[in-house]
Amino acid sequence: MAGEIELSRRGVLMVGGATAALTTVSPAEAQTALPESSPTSMGVSMEVNGTTRTLELDTRTTLLDALREHLHLTGTKKGCDHGQCGACTVIVDGQRINSCLSLAVMHEGSKVTTIEGLGQPDNLHPMQAAFIKHDGYQCGYCTPGQICSAVAVLEEIRAGMPSHVSASLTDRPRATTEEMRERMSGNICRCGAYSNIADAMAEVAGARA
Amino acid sequence: MRPFTYERVTTPAAAALAARAKPGAKFIAGGTNLLDLMKLEIETPPHLIDVGPLGLDKIEETSRGGLRIGALVSNTELAGDSRVRRDYGVLSRALLAGASGQLRNKATTAGNLLQRTRCPYFYDTAQACNKRKPGSGCAAIGGFSRQLGVIGVSDSCIATHPSDMAVAMRVLDAQVETVNAAGEVRTIPMAEFHRLPEDRPHIDTVLPPGDLITAVTLPQPIGGVHVYRKVRDRASYAFALVSVAAVVQADGTGRVAFGGLAHKPWRVEAAEAAMPQGAKAVAAIALAEAKPTHENAFKVTLAERTLAAVISDARG
Numbered sequence: 001m002a003g004e005i006e007l008s009r010r011g012v013l014m015v016g017g018a019t020a021a022l023t024t025v026s027p028a029e030a031q032t033a034l035p036e037s038s039p040t041s042m043g044v045s046m047e048v049n050g051t052t053r054t055l056e057l058d059t060r061t062t063l064l065d066a067l068r069e070h071l072h073l074t075g076t077k078k079g080c081d082h083g084q085c086g087a088c089t090v091i092v093d094g095q096r097i098n099s100c101l102s103l104a105v106m107h108e109g110s111k112v113t114t115i116e117g118l119g120q121p122d123n124l125h126p127m128q129a130a131f132i133k134h135d136g137y138q139c140g141y142c143t144p145g146q147i148c149s150a151v152a153v154l155e156e157i158r159a160g161m162p163s164h165v166s167a168s169l170t171d172r173p174r175a176t177t178e179e180m181r182e183r184m185s186g187n188i189c190r191c192g193a194y195s196n197i198a199d200a201m202a203e204v205a206g207a208r209a
Numbered sequence: 210m211r212p213f214t215y216e217r218v219t220t221p222a223a224a225a226l227a228a229r230a231k232p233g234a235k236f237i238a239g240g241t242n243l244l245d246l247m248k249l250e251i252e253t254p255p256h257l258i259d260v261g262p263l264g265l266d267k268i269e270e271t272s273r274g275g276l277r278i279g280a281l282v283s284n285t286e287l288a289g290d291s292r293v294r295r296d297y298g299v300l301s302r303a304l305l306a307g308a309s310g311q312l313r314n315k316a317t318t319a320g321n322l323l324q325r326t327r328c329p330y331f332y333d334t335a336q337a338c339n340k341r342k343p344g345s346g347c348a349a350i351g352g353f354s355r356q357l358g359v360i361g362v363s364d365s366c367i368a369t370h371p372s373d374m375a376v377a378m379r380v381l382d383a384q385v386e387t388v389n390a391a392g393e394v395r396t397i398p399m400a401e402f403h404r405l406p407e408d409r410p411h412i413d414t415v416l417p418p419g420d421l422i423t424a425v426t427l428p429q430p431i432g433g434v435h436v437y438r439k440v441r442d443r444a445s446y447a448f449a450l451v452s453v454a455a456v457v458q459a460d461g462t463g464r465v466a467f468g469g470l471a472h473k474p475w476r477v478e479a480a481e482a483a484m485p486q487g488a489k490a491v492a493a494i495a496l497a498e499a500k501p502t503h504e505n506a507f508k509v510t511l512a513e514r515t516l517a518a519v520i521s522d523a524r525g
Binding site: 037038039040042058059060062081082083086089095096097098101102103105106108149152153156160161162163164166169170181182183184185186187 | 210211212213215237240244245259261285289291294295301302305306309311312314445446
């Protein structure tokens with residue numbers, strides 16, 4: 001038993017499962033004891049920040065891992081890896097998504113924009129410039145996801161998409177702080193820079209209105 | 210995540226055939242719930258069938274004056290459709306109350322119906338869960354159950370269905386269209402689509418394995434004031450403790466379904482006759498069979514009070 005203490009949590013679970021399978025063998029446990037199939041790789045081509053990129057990937061690779069580990073676009077961040085924090089937000093075919101909850105092989109032909117594609121230090125996107133001006137971050141880890149999300153949020157408001165806090169479903173929504181806070185709820189900031197993020201977004205929204 | 214093979218299919222019939230050819234295969238569309246579960250190895254499909262290219266992404270008017278929503282229409286697209294916003298407001302409101310903007314952009318109509326419970330014991334592979342591992346028991350009963358089911362529960366499972374969209378579809382008498390590998394088309398009323406847990410909580414719906422959802426249809430609009438009220442622990446991006454979908458007519462009659470209470474959207478048509486008498490009368494019938502735990506008994510009161518607020522809102 002002492003040896004188990006050094007195992008990872010997953011290792012302990014696997015040992016526990018095997019023990020249960022030997023003693024009680026329920027159908028579900030027998031199922032989990034089946035041998036693992038071997039990894040499969042596939043080709044995929046997508047346009048990332050305006051350049052066509054072709055990759056050969058394990059089918060399990062998420063869009064997030066393809067961007068970071070294979071294309072070395074490390075601006076996009078991995079936070080929770082379960083779609084809860086928004087750090088991995090990128091814009092795909094004009095819509096913001098959680099890149100951690102999407103398989104890279106499902107993006108054949110997609111147009112992906114990451115933080116690197118929005119702007120560069122010598123040529124900032126207005127939202128990036130506004131985040132700097134309004135101090136819309138502290139540690140900066142959630143910031144690329146916040147900025148990609150914020151850019152898409154203003155586009156959604158401009159397109160007339162209502163939100164949970166819109167008083168009317170049929171009137172054109174306005175870029176109020178309340179609207180932007182609701183629409184940004186999928187991006188968590190552990191440092192709590194929310195009010196400055198809302199200020200940055202308001203400035204960009206105002207400049208465009 | 211366990212390794213898997215992957216294919217794209219271009220017709221619904223090919224999708225259903227591909228599923229029959231590979232036992233244990235799963236369809237994938239938005240992937241927002243399935244990939245989450247695959248990372249945790251709660252779902253371990255050996256093969257994924259990408260239904261993205263099927264073209265089931267349109268919202269069309271039906272000959273009966275309703276709408277036919279393709280299985281792959283995203284939650285964002287459905288919530289934003291001008292006809293849905295005008296004639297089926299409760300559905301737009303329910304969708305906009307769910308998840309985050311990023312998730313709604315990927316999540317599909319069929320995927321939303323088929324999403325799994327968010328019961329913490331289902332998600333924790335170290336815990337007993339009859340839904341995840343049939344016969345292993347239910348650690349939620351007697352455990353941390355504040356968020357869990359209060360009605361239609363069984364001794365095997367007290368999980369809830371997490372969808373907001375499905376609650377609105379239930380109140381609108383939506384129907385689910387499916388196709389199987391033999392090419393047979395079925396229409397399943399929302400009332401029958403999700404199961405109660407009983408002694409087989411690992412089976413969420415009446416959809417046989419390998420059958421594919423192609424669309425959800427809405428009957429012609431019924432007018433009235435449409436309200437979706439969701440009560441949760443934070444103001445946005447959280448699952449419901451209790452939600453109420455209602456369509457209230459000018460004479461005080463109406464329809465009501467509850468979310469967050471059961472293994473399926475909870476609607477008791479017999480209780481709706483009491484709508485003109487108010488929330489207390491409706492809840493007394495709709496929730497008469499409630500069997501809450503010591504931690505979630507508050508949900509029964511909360512459901513009645515939320516309905517009272519909804520009726521009050523609807524009457525202006």
